[in-house]
Amino acid sequence: MFKYILIIVLFLSTIFFAQTDSLEKIDTLAISDSLSEPTSFIKKVGDKSDGSRFHPVHLLKLYDEYGITIDPNDQFQQPFSTRQTCATECHNYSIISDGFHFNFNNSDIENSRPSEPWIYTDPTTLSMIPISYRKNNGTFTPDEIKLTNMKFLDRFGPYYPGGDISEMDSLQNPKNYFRWEVSGNLEVNCLICHDADTYYDKAEYAGNIRKQNYKWAAAASSSLTEFKGNASKMPDNFDPYNLTTVQSVDQRSSVPPSTKYDKSKFNSANKVFFDINKNISNEKCYYCHSSVVTDNNFNELWKRDVDVHLKAGLNCVDCHRNGLDHNITRGIDNHREEETSPFSCEGCHITQTDDGEPINGTLGAPIANHAGIPPIHFERIACTTCHSGSWPNGEARYVKSSRNHFLGMHGTNKAPNVFPHVQSSVFTESEESLIETRNLVWPSFWGSIQNDEAIPLSIEFIEDTIRPLLGLDSLFNFGDWPTISDSLLVGMLDTLQNFGSIQGRPAFVTNGNMFYLDNNELIKSETDRGKAYSWPVAHTIRPAVKALGANGCHDCHSVNSPFFNGKVIVVSSLNSETGETLSMSDFENRSQLYQSAFSLTFFFRPWLKVLIILSAVIIMVIVAGYAIRGFREISKLTLVSKHEKGES
Amino acid sequence: MTFRIITIVVYILSSIWVFRLVKRNNLSIKDFSNYFWNSLKVSWKDMFKLKSMSLNDNLQTIRSFVLLITLLEFKVMAITGFLTIIFTGVHLTGLLLLIHVTVAPLISISFAVLVILYAHTNRFDNSDLSYIKEIEAKRGTLNISGQLKLIFWSIAVLSIPAMLSIILGMFPLFGTEGQKNLLEVHRYSVLMISVLVIFYIGLLSVNNKQILNNK
Numbered sequence: 001m002f003k004y005i006l007i008i009v010l011f012l013s014t015i016f017f018a019q020t021d022s023l024e025k026i027d028t029l030a031i032s033d034s035l036s037e038p039t040s041f042i043k044k045v046g047d048k049s050d051g052s053r054f055h056p057v058h059l060l061k062l063y064d065e066y067g068i069t070i071d072p073n074d075q076f077q078q079p080f081s082t083r084q085t086c087a088t089e090c091h092n093y094s095i096i097s098d099g100f101h102f103n104f105n106n107s108d109i110e111n112s113r114p115s116e117p118w119i120y121t122d123p124t125t126l127s128m129i130p131i132s133y134r135k136n137n138g139t140f141t142p143d144e145i146k147l148t149n150m151k152f153l154d155r156f157g158p159y160y161p162g163g164d165i166s167e168m169d170s171l172q173n174p175k176n177y178f179r180w181e182v183s184g185n186l187e188v189n190c191l192i193c194h195d196a197d198t199y200y201d202k203a204e205y206a207g208n209i210r211k212q213n214y215k216w217a218a219a220a221s222s223s224l225t226e227f228k229g230n231a232s233k234m235p236d237n238f239d240p241y242n243l244t245t246v247q248s249v250d251q252r253s254s255v256p257p258s259t260k261y262d263k264s265k266f267n268s269a270n271k272v273f274f275d276i277n278k279n280i281s282n283e284k285c286y287y288c289h290s291s292v293v294t295d296n297n298f299n300e301l302w303k304r305d306v307d308v309h310l311k312a313g314l315n316c317v318d319c320h321r322n323g324l325d326h327n328i329t330r331g332i333d334n335h336r337e338e339e340t341s342p343f344s345c346e347g348c349h350i351t352q353t354d355d356g357e358p359i360n361g362t363l364g365a366p367i368a369n370h371a372g373i374p375p376i377h378f379e380r381i382a383c384t385t386c387h388s389g390s391w392p393n394g395e396a397r398y399v400k401s402s403r404n405h406f407l408g409m410h411g412t413n414k415a416p417n418v419f420p421h422v423q424s425s426v427f428t429e430s431e432e433s434l435i436e437t438r439n440l441v442w443p444s445f446w447g448s449i450q451n452d453e454a455i456p457l458s459i460e461f462i463e464d465t466i467r468p469l470l471g472l473d474s475l476f477n478f479g480d481w482p483t484i485s486d487s488l489l490v491g492m493l494d495t496l497q498n499f500g501s502i503q504g505r506p507a508f509v510t511n512g513n514m515f516y517l518d519n520n521e522l523i524k525s526e527t528d529r530g531k532a533y534s535w536p537v538a539h540t541i542r543p544a545v546k547a548l549g550a551n552g553c554h555d556c557h558s559v560n561s562p563f564f565n566g567k568v569i570v571v572s573s574l575n576s577e578t579g580e581t582l583s584m585s586d587f588e589n590r591s592q593l594y595q596s597a598f599s600l601t602f603f604f605r606p607w608l609k610v611l612i613i614l615s616a617v618i619i620m621v622i623v624a625g626y627a628i629r630g631f632r633e634i635s636k637l638t639l640v641s642k643h644e645k646g647e648s
Numbered sequence: 649m650t651f652r653i654i655t656i657v658v659y660i661l662s663s664i665w666v667f668r669l670v671k672r673n674n675l676s677i678k679d680f681s682n683y684f685w686n687s688l689k690v691s692w693k694d695m696f697k698l699k700s701m702s703l704n705d706n707l708q709t710i711r712s713f714v715l716l717i718t719l720l721e722f723k724v725m726a727i728t729g730f731l732t733i734i735f736t737g738v739h740l741t742g743l744l745l746l747i748h749v750t751v752a753p754l755i756s757i758s759f760a761v762l763v764i765l766y767a768h769t770n771r772f773d774n775s776d777l778s779y780i781k782e783i784e785a786k787r788g789t790l791n792i793s794g795q796l797k798l799i800f801w802s803i804a805v806l807s808i809p810a811m812l813s814i815i816l817g818m819f820p821l822f823g824t825e826g827q828k829n830l831l832e833v834h835r836y837s838v839l840m841i842s843v844l845v846i847f848y849i850g851l852l853s854v855n856n857k858q859i860l861n862n863k
Contacts, residue, residue, distance in 0.1 A: 037812040092818030093774050215715060216794050340862060350824070351825070368823075368824070369823035369824070370823055370825075370827075371821060371822060371823050372817070372818065372819055372821065372822070372827075373824070373827070374817060374827060374831075375827050375828050375831060376739045376741070378740075378824065379739065469859045480795070594742065594743065594746070597746060598745070598746055599748050601746065601750065604753075605818065607753070608749075608752065608753045608815075609815055609818060609819075611753040611756060611757055612752065612756045612811050612814075612815045613811075613812075613815055614760070615756035615757055615759065615760035615811060616756070616807075616811040616812050616815070618760040618763070618764065619759070619760055619804055619808055619811075620808055621808055622763050622764060622767050623763075623801070623804050623808070626767055626771055626801075629771075630665075630771070630772060634777075637777070643850055
């Protein structure tokens with residue numbers, strides 16, 4: 001009897017301890033602030049700081065996309081999945097993957113500030129289309145030009161950090177279903193920013209995206225694997241476990257994607273070390289966010305200045321901070337103003353207090369004095385206008401950026417005038433009526449007129465139909481932007497009219513105008529959709545002694561100052577329309593005539609100062625003279641009066 | 649915003665004062681403005697007759713001319729300076745700023761000349777002193793002539809911060825906060841000057857009418 005009781009007690013205690021253990025596990029793994037929180041908001045062990053500044057060592061097991069542990073001795077080795085490896089136990093993937101770098105397609109995100117677009121550039125079809133999933137005013141969404149997510153990744157993927165459009169099945173075009181099955185999903189690549197291993201190869205990542213090796217890309221660019229293969233060349237029925245599916249592929253040029261792990265990196269528990277860093281180095285950011293003005297020094301890095309903040313020892317992430325949600329602060333007033341304002345220019349450099357506590361001077365930032373600059377400047381111009389971008393000279397210069405000129409990739413064209421032609425610094429009035437330094441691009445595209453607006457035609461139609469009809473040279477992606485004659489345009493528009501698939505009247509949009517045929521006559525009219533798209537430039541920040549105005553008011557307020565009179569080229573795809581320029585005042589929404597007249601007053605300003613000071617001194621002397629005389633008279637009278645009283 | 653409200657209130661109160669003054673002294677608003685323009689026309693014509701007049705008359709003509717020119721310039725400065733503040737609440741800008749900046753050195757010179765020419769006439773004498781004594785004894789108020797003198801010297805004193813505050817801002821001496829403070833000094837001193845100028849013109853018109861009636 002005692003034996004049975006003992007067995008039952010042991011059995012119950014086993015269950016009890018097992019439950020206690022699982023409870024602890026839940027407590028350790030899922031640190032939720034509230035039990036009612038949905039699972040997507042549950043913070044895991046690595047999501048909530050205990051206050052220690054110590055950074056934990058990341059010695060981890062690797063998991064593939066199905067959550068199966070990776071063994072380096074497996075016959076068919078699968079790439080590790082960041083979603084499974086980083087998120088299974090430690091980090092909440094759904095919170096992170098809604099961060100600023102991964103939420104392009106989230107229409108709930110308020111985005112009133114224009115940002116750098118992805119520029120679809122094809123000189124063979126005269127197309128230069130600024131694209132943004134974020135629906136920035138002046139850009140086109142990929143949907144508008146029927147650019148599928150896979151096509152978007154083919155073109156811009158090398159600088160795409162994964163997640164969102166490259167991962168969500170609901171966003172994938174059914175037409176590409178089998179291709180997605182082959183390429184796999186491009187999950188959020190945590191390593192692209194957080195892997196401090198110097199072996200981590202972003203150019204390799206970029207190359208793999210180009211080859212549609214989406215699910216392999218993160219692993220392939222790490223130091224843990226040796227990878228080869230090209231998913232884009234694999235047939236739609238490709239199965240990595242069944243090599244008979246690739247029998248038709250010429251394996252001398254295109255091998256199936258295959259991963260081979262470096263066994264020496266695994267310990268006896270099958271764990272590998274990731275050199276994970278929270279304090280992201282600037283070079284990581286530079287891969288996607290480099291830009292270079294193509295002046296005489298543009299190929300000479302040693303001659304170029306770096307941002308004054310970086311030289312002072314700061315990192316990009318010291319200002320562009322984020323929490324678990326990975327919503328990077330952008331140094332601007334936005335919907336997160338309360339939280340982000342200390343990390344803006346004003347937050348650090350202008351005296352501000354919060355209930356008596358200074359919030360300025362973060363990280364030892366010097367407080368800006370701006371001696372001699374009338375306060376109206378701070379109501380009309382952004383900080384970056386004087387402190388960033390290139391020093392203005394006679395005309396805007398071309399600027400190359402990572403995302404649109406594929407900087408940092410293997411085989412990039414290093415010419416200064418590679419397409420697309422983005423002009424900088426263009427001083428432009430912002431949506432908040434502030435003049436700010438911007439980059440600018442002129443859209444050029446084929447479209448159809450619907451409701452008096454030009455709607456771009458689908459990329460597929462342009463590439464398949466218009467490209468052969470135009471017959472432009474496809475060898476060059478640099479030099480002068482190609483142009484066509486009016487007669488060729490008339491011929492093209494005439495031909496397009498006969499295509500039943502085009503709704504509305506065919507049109508061509510370039511240099512801010514749309515061109516269409518009316519009774520076989522070429523008509524030109526302005527269109528908002530053809531206007532130059534510009535976005536603010538925040539870096540490279542120059543110190544006060546190199547800011548606009550350092551030489552005095554005449555940096556901007558002189559009759560020929562580039563600030564108001566600098567030229568911006570109107571890029572046109574029509575031969576007859578080339579050569580036109582606009583002045584900076586046109587973009588600043590200021591009258592050039594007025595600015596010149598106002599600048600003239602600065603010529604007389606030294607005289608104005610002398611005359612007014614002289615007048616003030618004269619008045620002071622007279623007032624003081626009469627005041628002294630008056631006081632003397634009054635005291636004399638008072639003395640007389642006292643004397644008279646004394647006598648009486 | 650505060651300055652905008654203060655400016656509007658001050659101008660409304662000043663207008664009410666002028667209206668009441670005009671009514672009390674059987675003047676019309678038209679007379680009030682005609683007086684200014686007619687005087688300007690007369691002194692402009694007199695400026696061409698300087699050679700034919702005595703030294704005393706010459707001085708008187710020049711003085712009136714400078715006074716009227718300064719008032720005209722002040723009118724331009726006040727309109728350009730306060731118009732945007734009253735109607736839009738924003739800083740002076742555009743064409744108005746251009747006019748304001750152009751007239752600024754002219755008014756500073758003419759006001760300095762005006763102070764030179766009128767300082768002696770506007771000095772307080774024994775008669776003013778007796779009035780002050782009466783005021784002390786709560787028996788009466790300063791007469792119009794005394795009030796005009798008091799306003800004249802107040803304007804002269806206020807013109808110093810009004811001029812210096814804006815000109816010092818053009819030198820790299822003051823930072824953003826200092827610049828804002830200088831601008832505030834300029835705004836408030838000029839607002840006070842403009843009110844005093846309204847009082848001055850009002851009292852001057854009444855004074856001239858009284859002189860004419862006595863004649």
